[in-house]
Amino acid sequence: MSENQIHLTFPDGTVRTYDKGTNALQIAQSISAGLARVALGAVLNGRQIELKRPINEDGEIKLVRWEDEEGKTMFWHSSAHLLAEALQEIYGDVKFGIGPPIDNGFYYDVDFGEQKISEDDLPMIEQKMHELAKQKNEFNWYLVAKDKAIDYFKKKNDHLKLDLLENLKDGDISFVEQGNFVDLCRGGHIPDTGYIKAIKLLNVAGAYWRGDEKNQMLTRIYGVSFPKKAMLDEYLARLEEAKKRDHRKLGKELGLFTFSQKVGQGLPLWLPKGAELRERLEAFMRNAQKEAGYSPVVTPHIGHKDLYVTSGHYEKYGADSFQPIKTPHEGEEFLLKPMNCPHHCEIYKSSPRSYRDLPLRLAEFGTVYRYEQSGELHGLTRVRGFTQDDAHIFCRPDQVKDEFKKVIDLVFKVFNALGFEEYVAQISLRDQEDRSKYIGSEANWDRAESDIIEAAAEKNLNTVIAYNEAAFYGPKLDFMVNDAIGRSWQLGTIQVDYNLPERFELEYVGSDNDKHRPVMIHRAPFGSLERFVAVLTEHCAGEFPLWLTPEQGIILPISDKFMHYAEKVLHELNKCDIRVSIDERAEKIGKKIRDAELKKVPYMLIIGEKEVENEQVSVRKHKHGDLGSMSIEAFKEVIAEEIKV
RNA sequence: GCCGAUGUAGCUCAGGGGUAGAGCGCGUCCUUGGUAAGGACGAGGUCAUGGGUUCAAUUCCCAUCAUUGGCUCCA
Structure with a gap:
């Protein structure tokens, strides 16, 4: 081995020896003229270098082309x-x-x-x-x-x-x-x-x-x-x-939601179709939560300022929030609730708790209001009033990891039902340098952080760790999904909180008959209904799964001569909870089909003389075309089959 | 909040110092049609709001509000 030589390892494991000072271009040429032609640069020991930069050290080298990330x-x-x-x-x-x-x-x-x-x-x-x-x-x-x-x-x-x-x-x-x-x-x-x-x-x-x-x-x-x-x-x-998938555009076209300058910026108005869709999502979650042992609760939209002084939110966000509202005579101050957890803590406190009661899982579709900076508002993904599918799990410290894992399952239930395959699970931990900005003891934080990391590992989540991204009261695990133009949004979130139980002095009686402090887990699989619907809309380009979509089918009579039969079909299907309507306009069938396609209605039921005679419907599927004629019963089964999945 | 852009009919947008236009949608009528646009007629706008310049402002200038692309923030 000469001191004037360097040894370079290539990605396929081969090691080659070159003179010191050789550059990447010469190395590429030594492999193949083709490679030399397409190479843009090289990566040497993790550093990106130019083709002509002399190489004087041993190490791993990779020649990169446009096709490579580094290229x-x-x-x-x-x-x-x-x-x-x-x-x-x-x-x-x-x-x-x-x-x-x-x-x-x-x-x-x-x-x-x-x-x-x-x-x-x-x-x-x-x-x-x-x-x-x-x-x-x-x-x-x-x-x-x-x-x-x-x-x-x-x-x-x-x-x-x-x-x-x-x-x-x-x-x-x-x-x-x-x-x-x-x-x-x-x-x-x-x-x-x-x-x-x-x-x-x-x-x-x-x-x-x-x-x-x-x-x-x-x-x-x-x-x-x-x-x-x-x-x-x-x-x-x-x-x-x-851009065509943008939920702001689709939301308008499909009549899901709107905004009004008079109501105020960042305050969405759900239109009938959007509200229906949202209600169906809520029903889905209520069902899933019932199965998972949650108890529903309902709390008001405002809370006494002292509640948030106790929780610490007032100190942290008070000045940058919607300001307190006052009672006219007593001058008592109330805040629009920015979070549901303080209310839920009070529910916890409403009765003495035993270790046998834990975990106690309190769930609420809670609408909260936050003063987001005006420049940050964005469609339904960033708003000032929104509804969380919120729940707080009060449990013993030894139950945290298990509960955490159950919530991860719930998040996956949602993602699977709605076809979110690509997500990033981000574990948000403290800033490693400055720990002064967090509330809660060092020991509690350490424990919470390791619980999350372990639970995520045991559930085989593909995680990234983000330091300095934790909430001020605890670390969290967020599920991030991209929107149509590649921006990443947080949907589901699970957060461990050792802090609020202390501030609210929550207790339970243990098997040792002593008083103990429970741990809280905040969790919201959807995150906010608003943001979730936004990202879902972009994800499926406005073509929602059949079980969710506001309009499952539309009946298209070829002429008004068949309106009577169309109405019969309508009632027959509506009776079975299949959401259809009739296009009663005096338009030609081609026009009605075109409009229904553009509205992304999943099924079109064309009714003409033949169908009336045979007691059938001619079924056409969105983007697929004619499926042929079938009986109403058969169509019901088509729907039932698709919804089952 | 900060930097940039935008705001004209229900929607998408054109126009431009002399108070406005298209397509789609909507309404009425004709047409009763077989798998992605039938025809005719019509209604719709204080040109975001408030100031200023001007004989004259929807158009130019300023401010405000909203929307929007980013930055910062995000319980």
């Missing part, structure tokens, strides 16, 4: 540099923050000083990027001493990069240069700008420097880029498709 990352990261270069060319003296790749594209945070940027400016910037891309400028990575780097950005008067530099370790700093643009950058770039063939700048947004609202707000430009024009077209087409 896209490097491509988009490089595109961000290109964006910055274009901005510098156009606007001159602007300061650059950070420009990372994201899931679908990249952004750059920029301080434009006095200049204002709006979406109208994007095409011009895109144009400039294309120009610069055509120059095929190489991305050159090189090292600079830290003090030299500081000098460089001082000269440019770039406070953002200086701020970044301050937080970097001493020693050499890496720079990347392409064309006339030099940036502070760790690296991982594609060979040159010429690879970037298709660019679309998507939007302009404000973003706080370093994500802290105390800092200056920078202008963030989002974009996406591709090595081929066709890929961009495909991506944009997918975005258009996704």
Whole structure:
């Protein structure tokens, strides 16, 4: 073994030996010309590097192409540099923050000083990027001493990069240069700008420097880029498709819900069809909860301020909430309830509890009101008044894990019934550095956190751990599901709480005849009905499962001569709880079918002379077409069969 | 809350300093039709609200409200 050689392990396990200073491009060429042609960069010991960066160490290496996750990352990261270069060319003296790749594209945070940027400016910037891309400028990575780097950005008067530099370790700093643009950058770039063939700048947004609202707000430009024009077209087409699934659009089209400026922002109004659907979801959950040993309770929409002082919510959220309402004479203060748990604690306290009573599971579809920031409101997914399928489980400490697992089962029951296959189970734990922001003892937190982790592991959940995401009173397990345009929303949630029982001084008498403190588990499998319906709508693109959908079928008489029989069919089906209506309009059958298809009605029952004669209905299924004629009884069975699943 | 955009008929949107238009929907009539759009006629708008500029504002400017893309937040 020579000191001038390096040993590199490839993903398939083979080890190859090269001279020190060999670069990834040469390595790719040594494997195949094809690989060298498509390689965008390499990953060496977990670090992304350029093809031409000399390699001087042993380790694991992977050559990456566009098809690889890292390939896209490097491509988009490089595109961000290109964006910055274009901005510098156009606007001159602007300061650059950070420009990372994201899931679908990249952004750059920029301080434009006095200049204002709006979406109208994007095409011009895109144009400039294309120009610069055509120059095929190489991305050159090189090292600079830290003090030299500081000098460089001082000269440019770039406070953002200086701020970044301050937080970097001493020693050499890496720079990347392409064309006339030099940036502070760790690296991982594609060979040159010429690879970037298709660019679309998507939007302009404000973003706080370093994500802290105390800092200056920078202008963030989002974009996406591709090595081929066709890929961009495909991506944009997918975005258009996704927009069609947007629950705000579908909710309007299907008559599920609406908002009124007069009622107030973030306060949804459920229309008859939406309300019906929601009631069916509630019934589903009531049933499941009954089976799982929950007891229903009902509590009012407001509660005395003292209740929330006791719970700690007032201290934590009081100033940023809807303000208390006062009784006219006594001046007593009440809050719109932001949570159901304090009320449930009082129900727990309404009677002495024995260890034999535990676990006590109190369930309520509780409507709560929270003052969400106006900029955060979004359709039904983020609102100011919403109903949780809430329940609180009061149990002994040794029952926590078991109860937790039962709730996980309940969540899966929901997800299975509604076809949510893709979710992320996020375990939210404390901030590892700052523990001052949490209520409750260290020992309780430790125990709660380990209970969750163990329960999740025993249920084989695919989990991610998120530090600093816990509620202020306890750790939690959230089930996150994506919406149509890829945003992640929390649906089901399970939270351990060792804190409220203490604040409310909840007790039970143990088998030892001593008093003990119960543990609380907050849980909501749907989360909020509003958000759940929103995400469900997007998930199934408005084509709800038959058991849930407001309109299961529509009867389409070919002419009004058959209206009498249509009504007979209607009554026959309604009698069996099959939700159908009649399209009584004087339209041709093709028109009625088209409209029913557009309304996504699952079954169309066409009735004409033949059907009347044979006492049948001609069945047409949404998106499938004609299923042929059958008796009313047979159709009922079709429905029954589909609902069973 | 902060940065950007938007607000015209029930819906989707066009227009533009001289008080408005399309398609769909809706209503009436004709048509009574067989698996994704039959025809005619008609009703519908203080152009989000409040100020300002102007002889004149729906159009330009400012503010407010709402919606929207992000950021921050999210019991």
